[in-house]
Amino acid sequence: MKNPNRQAAIRRSEAHGGxxxxxxxxxxxxxxxxxxxxxxxxxxxxxxxxxxSKKTLGYVTLYRNIVFGGWIRAREITRLNMLKQNAGQFGLAGKNIFIFGVGLGPDTEEYKRLICKRNGIERDTFYYLEGRYNPDKIKRVDAASLAAMKNTIYGEMSEEDAQVLRERIENGYDGVDPLKIIPLVEAVMKAKEIR
Ligand SMILES: Cc1cc2nc3c(=O)[nH]c(=O)nc-3n(C[C@H](O)[C@H](O)[C@H](O)COP(=O)(O)O)c2cc1C
Structure with a gap:
């Protein structure tokens, strides 16, 4: 099946001299x-x-600016490792990379630094966004993982940050806020202007 995004990217790429x-x-x-x-x-x-998806991740090769976002699981930005592992093949060194992680931990500088350290990324490429957790609606597999991780998930976090995460997991939480994307969007726009 043709991927419309990819077709559009190829057309644009051709229009710009390849x-x-x-x-x-x-x-x-x-x-x-x-x-x-x-x-x-x-x-x-x-x-x-x-x-x-493993099959389509390579499309990033066709773009100059890549925004990669994953939900955070046990402090890991899920699937980011796949992008990092293929950095050479995808030619990432010559591109602008912006990473966002979505989690339930608090939006504190300390927590953001911890996520960067755990995922091996630079602080200035990372944007943290507070997500959502509804204990009644979550996929079973995630609920099971969460139950299994309940003693390890807070490791390395400060006591204050861990307390916030604990409460949000216990009670459910919806931190999704469209306005929070602004810093990331502005950074990408700035990179586009510089080209
Ligand atoms: C198994 C599991 C582990 C999680 N671990 C973390 C974590 O380490 N740090 C965090 O901030 N949020 C953690 N969360 C919360 C999710 O990242 C959060 O609910 C996020 O919004 C889920 O994104 P999604 O709705 O795109 O799946 C965890 C959730 C689950 C189910």
């Missing part, structure tokens, strides 16, 4: 909040958007 041109948003979401943010970001930037 150079990779614009922006793609790739996201990995389990229960929808990371997808919601990705859609808002793609809309704001008029960018192409695809859900993460």
């Amino acid at each position: 150079n990779d041109t614009d922006t793609i948003v790739v996201y990995n979401s389990s229960n929808g909040s990371s997808m919601q943010y990705a859609e808002l970001i793609a809309k704001a930037l008029d960018a192409d958007i695809i859900p993460y």
Whole structure:
């Protein structure tokens, strides 16, 4: 099946003399909040958007600006490792990379630094977005993982940050806020202007 995003990217690329041109948003979401943010970001930037899959991740090769977002699981930005592992093949060194992670931890500088450290990324490429957790609606597999991780998930976090995460997991939480995408969108726009 033809992927319309890819066709559009190829057309644009050809129109610009075969150079990779614009922006793609790739996201990995389990229960929808990371997808919601990705859609808002793609809309704001008029960018192409695809859900993460092993088969299609290589499309990033065709773009100059890559926004990659994943939900956070045990402090890991899910699937980011796949992008990093293929950095050479995808030619990432010559591109602008923006990463967002969606989690339930608090939006504190300390927590953001911890996520960067755990995922081996630079602080200035990372944007943290608070997500959603509804204990009654979450996929069974995620609920099971969460139950299994309940003693390890808070490791390395400060006591204050861990307390916030604990409460949000116990009671459910909806931190999705469309306005929170603004810093990321502005950073991508700035990169587009510089080209
Ligand atoms: C198994 C599991 C582990 C999680 N671990 C973390 C975590 O370490 N840090 C965090 O901030 N949020 C954590 N969360 C919360 C999710 O990242 C949050 O609910 C997010 O919004 C889910 O994104 P999604 O709706 O796109 O799937 C965890 C959730 C689950 C189910």
